[in-house]
Amino acid sequence: MLVAEDSYMNPINVSINGTNPQGLISNGNITITPSPIEQNNPFQIEYEILNNNSTDFNGEISMDLHELNGDWIEEIEHNTYSIPANGTETIVINHTGLANDPGSYKVVIWHKPTGGTWEIIEDGIYPNSQAVDIVGLDFAMNLPDVYEDNNSEAIAYSIPANWTQDELTFESTGANVHSVTADSNDYYKVELEAGYSYKVYAKIRDDYNSQPGEFSNDVIFKVFDGANWTNFYDDVEMDTIRLNNLTSNVDLIIDVVPFFYNTLGTYEMDLVVMRAGVVSVLENEKLDISVYPNPVSSILNVDFNGGIYQSVKLTSLDGKVIKTIGTSNQQKLNIDLTDVADGSYFLNLFDGNQTIVKRITVAK
Numbered sequence: 001m002l003v004a005e006d007s008y009m010n011p012i013n014v015s016i017n018g019t020n021p022q023g024l025i026s027n028g029n030i031t032i033t034p035s036p037i038e039q040n041n042p043f044q045i046e047y048e049i050l051n052n053n054s055t056d057f058n059g060e061i062s063m064d065l066h067e068l069n070g071d072w073i074e075e076i077e078h079n080t081y082s083i084p085a086n087g088t089e090t091i092v093i094n095h096t097g098l099a100n101d102p103g104s105y106k107v108v109i110w111h112k113p114t115g116g117t118w119e120i121i122e123d124g125i126y127p128n129s130q131a132v133d134i135v136g137l138d139f140a141m142n143l144p145d146v147y148e149d150n151n152s153e154a155i156a157y158s159i160p161a162n163w164t165q166d167e168l169t170f171e172s173t174g175a176n177v178h179s180v181t182a183d184s185n186d187y188y189k190v191e192l193e194a195g196y197s198y199k200v201y202a203k204i205r206d207d208y209n210s211q212p213g214e215f216s217n218d219v220i221f222k223v224f225d226g227a228n229w230t231n232f233y234d235d236v237e238m239d240t241i242r243l244n245n246l247t248s249n250v251d252l253i254i255d256v257v258p259f260f261y262n263t264l265g266t267y268e269m270d271l272v273v274m275r276a277g278v279v280s281v282l283e284n285e286k287l288d289i290s291v292y293p294n295p296v297s298s299i300l301n302v303d304f305n306g307g308i309y310q311s312v313k314l315t316s317l318d319g320k321v322i323k324t325i326g327t328s329n330q331q332k333l334n335i336d337l338t339d340v341a342d343g344s345y346f347l348n349l350f351d352g353n354q355t356i357v358k359r360i361t362v363a364k
Contacts, residue, residue, distance in 0.1 A: 023053025024061075024111050025124035027088055032107070036133035040097040045076070045107065048090045050124060051083040058082045059113035061121075063093055065100065066108050068131070073100070076107065098134060106131045135264070145175050147186065153224075156187035156253055159271065165311075166196075166355040167348065168273040169319040176266040177217055177258050186256040188269065192226075194248050196275040199357055200225070200241040201317050201346075202254055206267040209235050217265030219256050226250035234259060237317070237344065240359065272319040274346070276354045291347060295361040302333040302347070313348045314340070337362055 027050035037043045051057045062078030076095060083089045108129040112118045121128050147157040159170045168190065177184050192198055202223060207215045220234040225241050243250065256269055290303035302312070312333065314323040322345065325335055340362050347358040 023051055023055075024057060024083070025050050025052050025122040026109065026126040026128045027124055028090075028126050030107060030109075030127070030130035032130060032132050036135045037098060039102060039134055040099055042097055043095055045093040045095070046090065047109065048088055049083065049109070049111075049121065050088050051085060052122075052124075054085050056082060056084050057111075057113060059111060059116065061089075061091065062110040062112075062118070063091075064108050064110055065098070066106050066129070068104055068106055073105070078110075100134050102133075102135050104131065104133050144178050147172060147175060147188070148178075150187050151185060153187050153253060153255070156189040156251075159188055159190040161191065163275070165350050166275045167319070168271075168275075170269075170271040172267075172269040174266070175256075175268060177219070177264050179264075184258055186269075188254045188256070188271070189251050190271070190273065192243065192246060192250045192252055192273070192275075194246045197245055198241075198243040199274045200243070200252060200272070202238055202269065202271045203317065204233070204235075204256070204267060204269055207265065208259075215266045215268065217263055217267050218259040219267045220259050221254055221256045221269060224251075224253040224255070226252065229255075232257075270319070272315075272317065272346075274348070274355055274357050276356060289349065289356060289358065291358045291360060295363040296337055297362070297364045298336065298338045300335040300337055300347075300360065302335065302349075304331050304349075306331070307351060309349045309351050311350045313350075315346045315348060317344055317346065338364075 026047070028048035030045065030047040033044045033046075045063055047063075049061065059080070060078050061081050063076045065073045065076055067073060076098075077093045079091075081089055081091075106129045109121045110118050111121050149155055150157040159168075162168060170188075170190070172186075172188065175186060177186065200223065202221065204219055204221050205215060206217055206219050208218045220232045222232045223230045223238075223241060225243060230239070230241070252273070254269060254271065256267065289305060289307065290301075292301050294300075308329055309327050312325040312327055312335075313321055314325070314335070314337075315321050322340060323335070323337075325333060327333065342362050342364055344359060344361050347360055349356045349358070
């Protein structure tokens, strides 16, 4: 008889976990073709089951779709099977298509003997589930771009070193994140040669900060300067990287990644690198150019302090030329910026051998 309840419950419930009484285990990898699965398009799943039991299995086997956390979503397909003791069954599912939202899921094998209950089959040497990605229409519209394969730092796309008056500009025209099955990062690199000092600026154009319909993905980026990675930048102005008097070559690397996991679409990474030759202290005194006021609202004064410069250009931070100013070997310039929009700019001064760069701010 049971002891009467007092402060404690009687009886208590006890669960005992034992071996799978139905004896079915996975006997091969689950193969999904194509992978990823395109939304609302046909696909095939093939897998093998072993009846690891001394009696025949008669009942139903089902392949179901689950969230990655294990939550059940829906049945993909189930049928009735008879598998002899210690026998195997290869099951092939040809499905017309899934309408689920693009994302990452997993497929799981279930079984139910006649008169029994549904159970997930046991893992054998092989797993009883398989991760799968479902992609939408934009997947087919975003084929690999000309910079692929650049999905890791080791195989970063090498930006051509096309320097013009000590300035290198690059735009990743046509770049896109086209796959959710591989690493979705895009890496770019440019080799910076020893013997120079550098200033580096990069920015991203995506669907968040461009004209409607111009780009279709929202991405972020970070930069490796040969020693350290910056933080990720997302629609904010990047701090200019300065590398002074390089004594050895450095690979500058830019890592672009979607802001939202598993998103496909286009973007553009714009890079500007400026360099100046390493000069002696005496020569460097010539480079003490005065630029004032800064910030400037209308007229910017430039005093070359004895230096002679062939050209002066005002550029945006992404390298677009805003103004070109003739010098005529003058020692001072007065540059009218009343027609220039508020923001940060580079003033590039070329003396025939190197470009000296001053950063200015227009604020009216």
